[in-house]
Amino acid sequence: MTVLQSKVPDGPLADKWTQHKNKLKLVAPNNKRKYNVIVVGTGLAGAAAAASLGEMGYNVKAFCYQDSARRAHSIAAQGGINAAKNYPNDGDSVWRLFYDTIKGGDFRSREANVYRLAEVSNNIIDQCVAQGVPFAREYGGLLANRTFGGAQVSRTFYARGQTGQQLLLGAYSALMRQVKKGKVKVFPRREMLDLVNADGAARGIITRNMVTGELERHAADAVLVCTGGYGNAYYLSTNAMGCNVTAAWRCHKRGAFFANPCFTQIHPTCIPVSGDYQSKLTLMSESLRNDGRVWVPKNKDDKRPPGQIPEEDRDYYLERRYPAFGNMVPRDVASRAAKDRCDAGYGVGETGMAVYLDFKRAIEEQGKEAIEAKYGNLFHMYKKITDEDPYEVPMRIYPAVHYTMGGLWVDYNLESTIPGLFVLGEANFSDHGANRLGASALMQGLADGYFVSPYTVGNHLAQTTPGEIGTDHDAFEAVEQEVQGRIDKLLSIKGNRSVDSFHRELGKIMWNKCGMARNAQGLKEAIEEIRSLRWAYWENVNVTGRGNQLNQELEKAGRVADFLEYGELMCRDALAREESCGGHFREEYQTEENEAKRDDEHFCHVAAWEYQGDDKEPIRHQEELKFENVELTTRSYK
Amino acid sequence: MVAMKIILHIWRQDGPETKGAFKTYQLDGVSPHMSFLEMLDVLNEKLISNNEEPVVFEHDCREGICGCCGLMINGQAHGPDHETTACQLHMRKFKEGDHIWIEPWRAGAFPVIRDLMVDRSALDRIMQAGGYVSVNTGNAPEANTTIIPKQNADDSFDAATCIGCGACVAACKNASAMLFVSAKVSQFALLPQGQPERSTRVENMLNQMDKEGFGGCTNTNECEAACPAGISVENIARLNREFIAATLTSKK
Numbered sequence: 001m002t003v004l005q006s007k008v009p010d011g012p013l014a015d016k017w018t019q020h021k022n023k024l025k026l027v028a029p030n031n032k033r034k035y036n037v038i039v040v041g042t043g044l045a046g047a048a049a050a051a052s053l054g055e056m057g058y059n060v061k062a063f064c065y066q067d068s069a070r071r072a073h074s075i076a077a078q079g080g081i082n083a084a085k086n087y088p089n090d091g092d093s094v095w096r097l098f099y100d101t102i103k104g105g106d107f108r109s110r111e112a113n114v115y116r117l118a119e120v121s122n123n124i125i126d127q128c129v130a131q132g133v134p135f136a137r138e139y140g141g142l143l144a145n146r147t148f149g150g151a152q153v154s155r156t157f158y159a160r161g162q163t164g165q166q167l168l169l170g171a172y173s174a175l176m177r178q179v180k181k182g183k184v185k186v187f188p189r190r191e192m193l194d195l196v197n198a199d200g201a202a203r204g205i206i207t208r209n210m211v212t213g214e215l216e217r218h219a220a221d222a223v224l225v226c227t228g229g230y231g232n233a234y235y236l237s238t239n240a241m242g243c244n245v246t247a248a249w250r251c252h253k254r255g256a257f258f259a260n261p262c263f264t265q266i267h268p269t270c271i272p273v274s275g276d277y278q279s280k281l282t283l284m285s286e287s288l289r290n291d292g293r294v295w296v297p298k299n300k301d302d303k304r305p306p307g308q309i310p311e312e313d314r315d316y317y318l319e320r321r322y323p324a325f326g327n328m329v330p331r332d333v334a335s336r337a338a339k340d341r342c343d344a345g346y347g348v349g350e351t352g353m354a355v356y357l358d359f360k361r362a363i364e365e366q367g368k369e370a371i372e373a374k375y376g377n378l379f380h381m382y383k384k385i386t387d388e389d390p391y392e393v394p395m396r397i398y399p400a401v402h403y404t405m406g407g408l409w410v411d412y413n414l415e416s417t418i419p420g421l422f423v424l425g426e427a428n429f430s431d432h433g434a435n436r437l438g439a440s441a442l443m444q445g446l447a448d449g450y451f452v453s454p455y456t457v458g459n460h461l462a463q464t465t466p467g468e469i470g471t472d473h474d475a476f477e478a479v480e481q482e483v484q485g486r487i488d489k490l491l492s493i494k495g496n497r498s499v500d501s502f503h504r505e506l507g508k509i510m511w512n513k514c515g516m517a518r519n520a521q522g523l524k525e526a527i528e529e530i531r532s533l534r535w536a537y538w539e540n541v542n543v544t545g546r547g548n549q550l551n552q553e554l555e556k557a558g559r560v561a562d563f564l565e566y567g568e569l570m571c572r573d574a575l576a577r578e579e580s581c582g583g584h585f586r587e588e589y590q591t592e593e594n595e596a597k598r599d600d601e602h603f604c605h606v607a608a609w610e611y612q613g614d615d616k617e618p619i620r621h622q623e624e625l626k627f628e629n630v631e632l633t634t635r636s637y638k
Numbered sequence: 639m640v641a642m643k644i645i646l647h648i649w650r651q652d653g654p655e656t657k658g659a660f661k662t663y664q665l666d667g668v669s670p671h672m673s674f675l676e677m678l679d680v681l682n683e684k685l686i687s688n689n690e691e692p693v694v695f696e697h698d699c700r701e702g703i704c705g706c707c708g709l710m711i712n713g714q715a716h717g718p719d720h721e722t723t724a725c726q727l728h729m730r731k732f733k734e735g736d737h738i739w740i741e742p743w744r745a746g747a748f749p750v751i752r753d754l755m756v757d758r759s760a761l762d763r764i765m766q767a768g769g770y771v772s773v774n775t776g777n778a779p780e781a782n783t784t785i786i787p788k789q790n791a792d793d794s795f796d797a798a799t800c801i802g803c804g805a806c807v808a809a810c811k812n813a814s815a816m817l818f819v820s821a822k823v824s825q826f827a828l829l830p831q832g833q834p835e836r837s838t839r840v841e842n843m844l845n846q847m848d849k850e851g852f853g854g855c856t857n858t859n860e861c862e863a864a865c866p867a868g869i870s871v872e873n874i875a876r877l878n879r880e881f882i883a884a885t886l887t888s889k890k
Binding site: 067070075087186384 | 669
């Protein structure tokens with residue numbers, strides 16, 4: 001018997017959420033103002049949840065490390081958001097969106113959660129349109145759609161290449177409205193450094209005011225962690241520089257289980273690494289694969305410029321290997337195929353670690369203007385970074401760490417193993433299994449924020465006495481002292497290596513040994529290497545400046561310290577999962593055609609890790625995944 | 639391409655109350671492929687290895703969309719490249735031996751926090767004054783019941799792409815936030831969803847802008863030239879029309 005209770009309600013799949021909502025406990029309108037809720041992170045999930053809970057009447061405190069709630073990294077999402085509206089009349093339905101998402105995740109997510117996601121997807125589009133989000137439209141004034149990977153229907157709503165920006169600004173504006181009404185108080189430039197539990201439930205957080213350096217205590221009747229993913233464990237990723245695992249990791253160390261930490265999405269179309277000084281990688285939206293064709297030269301030694309390589313000497317390897325989906329195969333498949341070509345010596349560009357993404361045919365067929373209207377800002381960005389014009393020469397792209405499907409374990413209510421601690425958006429593990437389909441992250445963040453958590457958090461609050469534990473409780477004192485101790489320790493080491501140099505080194509270990517392809521030998525080595533790096537860190541890091549002032553080195557130092565612990569758990573999880581599925585590709589487990597080989601008999605489960613102490617091995621729990629409505633099949637995009 | 643040597647003159651200021659000054663640093667081995675912020679990373683690595691405090695500057699996404707970064711580079715907001723944030727500016731725009739002057743945004747409404755980092759919370763408060771459509775979660779009708787002519791939707795989108803970086807304020811001799819305010823007012827004025835609050839929105843946002851200590855607009859269009867998101871001053875013209883219409887019909 002597992003300790004993990006998913007709390008998935010009984011009944012037919014399509015009725016579960018409705019039935020569940022009918023049974024959730026409610027807080028009466030006049031009692032809502034007695035409850036305080038903390039929301040950490042103001043991306044799509046956090047901003048949507050904070051605004052919605054404020055509208056309902058709860059007192060909300062929202063925290064973000066940026067200077068404004070509008071800058072959370074959801075803003076950088078480019079391509080779009082899925083919904084099962086079936087406006088193009090191409091046969092889409094809630095069932096199909098559900099099925100594509102669960103298949104795209106390689107059958108490693110919970111049926112009921114994914115179905116609910118598909119079910120509320122249409123409400124999200126309605127809500128965003130009502131907020132004034134300027135989605136792309138057809139000449140008749142109705143909403144436009146485009147196609148994304150892993151689907152054979154057009155169900156992606158978009159706002160040029162800036163969909164995340166527009167959706168986040170919609171949620172942010174709803175949040176600002178609640179700030180004006182006094183229902184939400186936003187605390188910008190605050191970093192959550194720990195979670196405070198008392199009497200068996202989450203009761204608040206300790207934050208550092210990043211301007212003054214002061215530690216602050218905040219108590220609440222529920223804590224919502226919406227702090228995004230852990231892609232920056234790899235140092236180079238498409239994440240923002242500040243994205244980190246600290247809030248989630250601190251919750252883990254306070255008792256929240258961490259699920260599937262090895263599930264990382266390596267996005268196929270990013271601008272390749274150009275030098276050692278590189279600080280981040282930039283994504284080129286998956287939507288580009290609608291019109292762009294991926295290829296490498298057929299001959300390894302063909303060093304001609306791409307424009308001079310004739311059609312017959314080009315290998316459109318995605319179209320060749322996957323004729324049914326062609327360039328629109330899911331991300332994990334496209335990434336591995338690119339790695340496969342580059343490892344085999346067919347890569348292009350100075351480093352040989354890139355493939356072409358070519359728009360020549362699309363420009364010939366549709367005209368430059370049509371392409372510009374769809375992807376103008378992406379082409380502009382590409383040119384800024386590379387100094388090459390993608391209207392003239394093909395883009396050079398290579399996979400990069402982008403999104404993390406793993407996260408804190410949550411039940412159907414999005415509640416973690418700590419009562420009162422809810423986890424939303426990318427920070428939880430729940431909906432994308434082992435691989436996320438394009439345009440599904442925005443959908444999930446907003447689903448969790450607007451349409452799931454407002455119900456399920458209320459259910460928790462209805463069973464909680466408001467304001468039971470205040471910031472004067474001993475638990476706050478104890479946790480604050482621990483946090484202060486960590487800060488003092490980091491500042492006192494005064495070694496001779498910068499924080500960034502450790503972070504880069506960790507990133508290299510993770511990328512080489514826990515990246516697009518993993519094997520047992522490499523993972524075991526990685527665990528040892530990370531341990532020694534962590535030891536070196538606490539002996540030799542140089543954190544300049546003081547704790548009682550704005551100190552960006554100190555901010556980074558705390559985050560990197562946590563990545564150095566978390567990276568080990570990622571490798572452990574990858575080592576324990578002896579199968580290949582989605583973005584987790586274990587070299588030992590592949591088909592003759594080099595496709596991922598799942599082992600449903602032994603690994604059709606969620607792995608959720610329980611922290612046991614710094615010097616102890618964590619415990620791996622399993623939540624078995626039951627598929628009552630879909631048949632487990634080998635994922636094929638051929 | 640060959641690595642360059644550049645001379646940096648950077649504004650250093652320990653805190654809001656302390657006096658700041660330019661400090662000069664020489665940096666060798668700058669690759670033309672580096673972004674401007676990666677060049678500052680390299681400088682900071684060097685400072686840390688000398689046990690000096692690194693330069694504080696704001697940045698996050700480094701792909702030109704979050705609006706965090708904002709530097710006056712040789713007197714230009716976000717530097718010399720058109721429609722480009724500082725994080726997307728690349729060192730290939732500079733040459734061997736160049737002197738580069740880097741300052742924070744200069745505006746009364748944006749007090750300096752440290753070095754190149756300023757407090758832009760005034761922009762959030764302008765948004766709180768009316769930069770939204772009042773619709774609660776769950777209130778929304780079916781999306782395609784609202785039909786919006788493509789042209790309006792496109793124009794609204796163009797205004798909505800403002801990244802809130804504050805370059806318009808920094809570039810303006812009056813430190814006016816008119817371009818920022820006009821972008822949000824325009825986005826909603828062009829959409830049916832924005833109509834019910836059309837008048838109150840423009841009045842409240844402009845009032846808040848004044849309260850925060852931003853200056854007025856004298857149509858010098860520096861804001862448009864500096865804007866990395868390409869927001870047009872046509873939006874300011876629309877804002878003025880909206881404001882006049884609102885005051886004429888105001889019931890206050």
